[in-house]
Amino acid sequence: MSLAQQRERKSSEDVLTSYMNEDKLFIHYQPIINIHKESIIGFEALTRFPVSAYFKSPVELFQFADQTNRLFQLEKHTRELAIDSILPYLQEKQQLWVNLTPNVIHDDSFIPGFTHAVLKNTGLNPDQIVFEITEHSAISDFQSFRKLLEHYRKQGFKVAIDDVGAGYSSLQMVSELKPDYLKIDRSLITHIDQFREKQYMVEALQHIGKKLGAGIIAEGVETEGECLHLIQMGIFLMQGYYFAEPDYPPPPLPVSISEQLNLQRNSQMFPLKIGEHTTFSELMTWIMAYQGSYDHHFALIHVPNRKEVLPLTEVVRFVASHGTKKKETVWPHLRSLFT
Numbered sequence: 001m002s003l004a005q006q007r008e009r010k011s012s013e014d015v016l017t018s019y020m021n022e023d024k025l026f027i028h029y030q031p032i033i034n035i036h037k038e039s040i041i042g043f044e045a046l047t048r049f050p051v052s053a054y055f056k057s058p059v060e061l062f063q064f065a066d067q068t069n070r071l072f073q074l075e076k077h078t079r080e081l082a083i084d085s086i087l088p089y090l091q092e093k094q095q096l097w098v099n100l101t102p103n104v105i106h107d108d109s110f111i112p113g114f115t116h117a118v119l120k121n122t123g124l125n126p127d128q129i130v131f132e133i134t135e136h137s138a139i140s141d142f143q144s145f146r147k148l149l150e151h152y153r154k155q156g157f158k159v160a161i162d163d164v165g166a167g168y169s170s171l172q173m174v175s176e177l178k179p180d181y182l183k184i185d186r187s188l189i190t191h192i193d194q195f196r197e198k199q200y201m202v203e204a205l206q207h208i209g210k211k212l213g214a215g216i217i218a219e220g221v222e223t224e225g226e227c228l229h230l231i232q233m234g235i236f237l238m239q240g241y242y243f244a245e246p247d248y249p250p251p252p253l254p255v256s257i258s259e260q261l262n263l264q265r266n267s268q269m270f271p272l273k274i275g276e277h278t279t280f281s282e283l284m285t286w287i288m289a290y291q292g293s294y295d296h297h298f299a300l301i302h303v304p305n306r307k308e309v310l311p312l313t314e315v316v317r318f319v320a321s322h323g324t325k326k327k328e329t330v331w332p333h334l335r336s337l338f339t
Contacts, residue, residue, distance in 0.1 A: 009068075012054045012055070013070075015054045016055075016061070020073070020077050025047060025048070025049050025077065025078060026047075026048050026081070026085075027046065027048065027078070028048050028246035028247050028248050029043035029046070029085075029086065029246060029247065029250035030043060030239060030244060030251075031043055031243060031250065031251060031253065032097065033237070033238050033253060035227075035230075035237075035238060038253070041094060041237065042090075042094045042095030042096060043089075043090070043250045044132065044239065045078075045079075045086070045097060045099070046246045047078045049061065061074070062074060062101060066101065066104075069107055070109075072104050072107035072110040072111070073107075075099070075100070075101065075104055076114060078098075079098050079115060080118055083096065083098075083122060083124065085248065087124075088249075089250045090124070095128050096124070096128060097132045097160065098129065098130070099131075100131040100132065100133055100134070102133065102139040105145055112148060115129065115157070116155050125156065126157045130158040130160050130180070130181065131159050132161075132162050132183070133159065133160065133173060133179070134162050146176060149177055159177065160181035161179045161183065162185075163183065164182045164183060164185060165202075165205055166187060170185070174212070179214050180214055181215045181217055181237075182208070182209045182215070184202060184216065185219060185220075186240070188202055189202075189219060189221055189226060189230070189240075190226070192226055192229055193223075193225035193226055193228070193229035199233070202218075202233065206234070217238065218230050218235050218237065219240065221239065223242060234313075234314055274301060277329055278329060278330050279328060280323075280330055284319050287312075287315070299312045301315070301334075318333075
């Protein structure tokens with residue numbers, strides 16, 4: 001390393017230190033939306049700081065911290081800040097999504113369990129924290145990282161994998177880390193309403209998520225067309241600028257979007273009233289009597305003490321998979337679709 005490079009590195013280290021010691025880091029939050037329930041399920045915490053000549057983005061900042069063996073120090077600082085700042089706004093059933101870089105376990109100062117200790121005086125439960133696995137370099141030790149996640153899960157924390165579909169490494173994480181959520185990379189979501197190839201890939205990831213029991217979240221939703229097409233595909237968890245930019249205080253769900261989605265769904269709704277004694281045979285008769293296309297339409301299902309909205313194609317598949325149970329009642333089996 002040349003003398004000039006050494007000086008630049010030292011200056012960058014000083015800037016990183018000043019960011020943490022002088023309260024120059026702050027957190028913005030972006031909501032994760034459940035379109036089906038028209039609610040916010042949680043917020044992703046995103047680190048922000050004054051742009052400098054040394055760091056132009058959070059990615060650069062965290063990469064430099066990794067290179068200088070200060071990654072855990074930075075993640076610890078920003079995670080504590082994210083938890084403290086969200087406390088006045090996070091509701092009981094909402095979650096806080098915080099980034100976890102796999103290589104942090106190789107940091108000399110790494111201490112597993114500090115997040116659990118931070119929560120003790122906040123009133124938050126571990127199941128309200130989702131560790132979002134971000135990766136900007138290869139994971140050198142999958143076995144050790146998997147053990148760390150198992151430790152977190154035993155404490156009650158949830159795990160999500162970010163940027164799924166962006167490359168081989170993210171799919172490897174999906175297969176080995178048993179996530180609770182898969183966040184589909186924005187490269188597959190952008191213009192998904194216009195490209196069938198992207199639709200096929202997202203459908204494949206939906207299938208993988210269903211087999212793993214993982215929730216699917218579409219990242220980077222920026223247009224009405226993308227949002228509505230994702231609804232038609234049966235993807236109801238979304239995040240992106242179409243709903244809200246990252247900000248502080250955490251932004252609410254825009255009322256106009258809620259109204260717009262209601263109009264869209266109601267215009268393509270097929271009402272199904274299912275009682276406690278409705279049989280599969282009766283349900284199939286009602287579906288076969290429907291004159292419209294199953295694609296891109298929804299079933300408004302009236303069941304005992306509740307109403308649910310599901311893609312009509314999903315209801316058709318459900319009935320077809322129980323074709324040998326024509327005389328059985330639907331409701332005990334239908335509950336699995338609502339969980």
